[in-house]
Amino acid sequence: xxxxxxxxxxxxxxxxxxxxxxxxxxxxxxxxxxxxxxxxxxxxxxxxxxxxxxxxxxxxxxxxxxxxxxxxxxxxxxxxxxxxxxxxxxxxxxxxxxxxxxxxxxxxxxxxxxxxxxxxxxxxxxxxxxxxxxxxxxxxxxxxxxxxxxxxxxxxxxxxxxxxxxxxxxxxxxxxxxxxxxxxxxxxxxxxxxxxxxxxxxxxxxxxxxxxxxxxxxxxxxxxxxxxxxxxxxxxxxxxxxxxxxxxxxxxxxxxxxxxxxxxxxxxxxxxxxxxxxxxxxxxxxxxxxxxxxxxxxxxxxxxxxxxxxxxxxxxxxxxxxxxxxxxxxxxxxxxxxxxxxxxxxxxxx
Amino acid sequence: xxxxxxxxxxxxxxxxxxxxxxxxxxxxxxxxxxxxxxxxxxxxxxxxxxxxxxxxxxxxxxxxxxxxxxxxxxxxxxxxxxxxxxxxxxxxxxxxxxxxxxxxxxxxxxxxxxxxxxxxxxxxxxxxxxxxxxxxxxxxxxxxxxxxxxxxxxxxxxxxxxxxxxxxxxxxxxxxxxxxxxxxxxxxxxxxxxxxxxxxxxxxxxxxxxxxxxxxxxxxxxxxxxxxxxxxxxxxxxxxxxxxxxxxxxxxxxxxxxxxxxxxxxxxxxxxxxxxxxxxxxxxxxx
Numbered sequence: 235x236x237x238x239x240x241x242x243x244x245x246x247x248x249x250x251x252x253x254x255x256x257x258x259x260x261x262x263x264x265x266x267x268x269x270x271x272x273x274x275x276x277x278x279x280x281x282x283x284x285x286x287x288x289x290x291x292x293x294x295x296x297x298x299x300x301x302x303x304x305x306x307x308x309x310x311x312x313x314x315x316x317x318x319x320x321x322x323x324x325x326x327x328x329x330x331x332x333x334x335x336x337x338x339x340x341x342x343x344x345x346x347x348x349x350x351x352x353x354x355x356x357x358x359x360x361x362x363x364x365x366x367x368x369x370x371x372x373x374x375x376x377x378x379x380x381x382x383x384x385x386x387x388x389x390x391x392x393x394x395x396x397x398x399x400x401x402x403x404x405x406x407x408x409x410x411x412x413x414x415x416x417x418x419x420x421x422x423x424x425x426x427x428x429x430x431x432x433x434x435x436x437x438x439x440x441x442x443x444x445x446x447x448x449x450x451x452x453x454x455x456x457x458x459x460x461x462x463x464x465x466x467x468x469x470x471x472x473x474x475x476x477x478x479x480x481x482x483x484x485x486x487x488x489x490x491x492x493x494x495x496x497x498x499x500x501x502x503x504x505x506x507x508x509x510x511x512x513x514x515x516x517x518x519x520x521x522x523x524x525x526x527x528x529x530x531x532x533x534x535x536x537x538x539x540x541x542x543x544x545x546x547x548x549x550x551x552x553x554x555x556x557x558x559x560x561x562x563x564x565x566x567x568x569x570x571x572x573x574x575x576x577x578x579x580x581x582x583x584x
Numbered sequence: 585x586x587x588x589x590x591x592x593x594x595x596x597x598x599x600x601x602x603x604x605x606x607x608x609x610x611x612x613x614x615x616x617x618x619x620x621x622x623x624x625x626x627x628x629x630x631x632x633x634x635x636x637x638x639x640x641x642x643x644x645x646x647x648x649x650x651x652x653x654x655x656x657x658x659x660x661x662x663x664x665x666x667x668x669x670x671x672x673x674x675x676x677x678x679x680x681x682x683x684x685x686x687x688x689x690x691x692x693x694x695x696x697x698x699x700x701x702x703x704x705x706x707x708x709x710x711x712x713x714x715x716x717x718x719x720x721x722x723x724x725x726x727x728x729x730x731x732x733x734x735x736x737x738x739x740x741x742x743x744x745x746x747x748x749x750x751x752x753x754x755x756x757x758x759x760x761x762x763x764x765x766x767x768x769x770x771x772x773x774x775x776x777x778x779x780x781x782x783x784x785x786x787x788x789x790x791x792x793x794x795x796x797x798x799x800x801x802x803x804x805x806x807x808x809x810x811x812x813x814x815x816x817x818x819x820x821x822x823x824x825x826x827x828x829x830x831x832x833x834x835x836x837x838x839x840x841x842x843x844x845x846x847x848x849x850x851x852x853x854x855x856x857x858x859x860x861x862x863x864x865x866x867x868x869x870x871x
Contacts, residue, residue: 399760400755400760411750413764414746414750414759414764414765415750415764415765415766416764416765416766417763417764417766417767509826510826510828510829510830512765512766529751532829532831533829533830533831535750535751537753541753544753545753545755548755
């Protein structure tokens with residue numbers, strides 16, 4: 235084993251290398267995190283530490299005054315805390331030293347190592363982990379410098395590459411398109427046809443982005459009422475859709491139907507009342523719930539499941555294409571951060 | 585007129601280079617790097633170009649002792665200057681990404697056009713509006729409203745682009761950087777109202793002058809001006825009453841602006857005649 239750069243070491247147990255069952259064994263709540271910090275710092279050779287604990291990863295960054303034996307000291311502390319054999323922990327964990335550990339921190343924070351490439355939530359989780367570490371007093375000059383400079387690198391990656399751009403799940407793609415049509419969603423009304431899971435997910439995504447006025451239509455009034463109790467909104471009878479369609483801006487449909495619920499002919503009856511207001515039809519049903527002829531109407535925008543999936547797929551491809559460039563940035567920045575730490579006498583002190 | 589060792593046209597040429605560079609950089613950032621160029625960065629560049637243009641037009645103004653509106657070159661430059669001024673001072677309130685890029689493209693095209701034809705830049709060599717500051721205000725306001733309608737044509741173009749992308753499900757190009765359709769329709773209405781109000785004030789001032797000196801304004805200029813004012817008025821009415829779709833409205837805004845630009849021809853000819861008349865009046869008074 236090489237001890238080069240061993241004063242900064244990282245131990246990571248994450249979704250890339252370990253199954254969910256094994257990851258669960260390392261999962262911690264806030265109280266347990268505090269206990270682990272206490273256990274680690276009982277050792278005089280551990281000077282600073284940072285624990286990142288999410289559903290997909292357990293990571294421990296430590297600064298040790300004994301680069302040669304630092305890794306053994308940390309494994310021993312983990313063994314004492316988790317009551318898992320050291321050999322087993324070694325088998326689950328990957329280790330990184332020095333600049334490689336910094337690079338890993340940047341890549342994780344930028345979403346490059348996430349299950350959903352480029353997702354932004356992880357950056358918030360890293361920030362929270364760092365805030366807790368600072369509050370408890372377990373970070374010092376090295377970890378503070380590394381994290382703060384690392385965050386700058388993360389911002390550079392997210393601002394200069396499309397790694398986090400474009401939605402990659404169907405519900406969020408639908409929400410993004412809604413916002414491209416209506417801007418802020420707080421004044422839009424949403425009609426959900428059918429009470430299926432995908433409709434519910436899309437409604438949730440719309441609600442999270444500001445939509446508040448919901449109607450739920452079903453072939454059965456009873457089912458619509460049950461759904462409104464669960465999701466909120468007002469129940470509607472699907473048979474009378476043309477009488478209330480003009481009250482809504484976005485219509486999401488995912489119901490079983492023998493023939494299209496809306497087509498150009500019945501839609502044209504509502505055009506006069508709508509006064510040129512746009513109508514966004516999201517057809518998540520199979521067979522299709524809206525006739526393709528709806529698209530011929532000037533202010534009507536129709537997207538079906540394939541359209542949304544294609545956009546999500548394109549966005550995912552663009553994100554993946556951005557990984558290489560992002561990794562290059564992470565590599566360059568981790569080296570320059572390490573050099574800065576060396577110049578300040580925070581590492582390479584053996 | 586030479587200012588800081590440069591001719592007024594050279595200042596305007598430099599401004600055009602800055603506008604072209606802004607357009608090029610913002611387009612490259614959006615289409616090639618897939619990044620939205622910062623609004624502050626674009627605004628700073630456009631403002632720099634506008635300052636250079638202002639120096640050029642100021643040089644012209646010193647020559648006449650009034651607004652530089654004596655020929656087609658100056659009319660176009662003043663309209664471009666007004667459009668940029670509107671973007672700089674009111675544009676940030678719209679919070680529209682790419683408006684700076686579209687506005688600098690607009691400025692580049694019209695500036696290059698006006699610099700390309702030497703015949704557009706024949707100087708009158710005398711005060712254009714005699715002793716009347718009001719008629720000078722009339723002309724300046726009218727061209728400022730044209731600048732506003734120019735920006736309206738740009739945002740209408742943005743609406744058509746965005747609407748087409750959404751209809752055809754093409755999410756590339758400028759799509760990620762353009763505002764929502766709803767925001768664009770609301771901005772378009774505000775721009776039409778501002779432009780129409782300024783044009784109406786300009787015509788009201790011009791109308792007072794015209795009733796006093798009916799021979800001083802020729803029929804083609806009067807007809808062209810009233811036609812533009814009526815066209816925008818009708819458009820405003822149709823929009824308020826929801827008689828036309830947003831798409832038709834956007835096309836109409838672009839069409840009417842193109843017609844308004846063509847109407848600058850009669851206005852320019854008339855301006856030259858007015859200049860000759862004013863020169864004659866000035867010389868007669870001296871005798």
